[in-house]
Amino acid sequence: MFGLDYGTWRGVYTVLVFVLFIGVVWWAFGSKRRKKQFDEAANSIFDEQDSSVNSKKQESKNHE
Template sequence: MDIDTLRGIFTALALIAFIAVWIWAWSSKRKRAFDEAANLPFADDDLDQQSKGVRHE
């Protein structure tokens, strides 16, 4: 095996890993967890305002 064969194998493995992560990220099983994670910054703002005594009216 020469270096070009190793580079080709590494490239193929990297492509397979990328596709696997892409499928995992776009799977419908992960949607709920990603939606919760997307709303975390807003939850922190609510906690900060409550601790400072700011009221929402």
């Protein structure tokens, strides 16, 4: 197809994958706003555990 040999297609594919990799790295680490979102998401599990533990303690106090 288009007179390109296998080596040329491999080169084009390699460049495409590299560009996609750079895009993902930029998306993940390029913005301060995104870092804040990732940090909030990473810490959200601790917030949920704390609130569920506190609500269970409150429920047990109410039943006593």
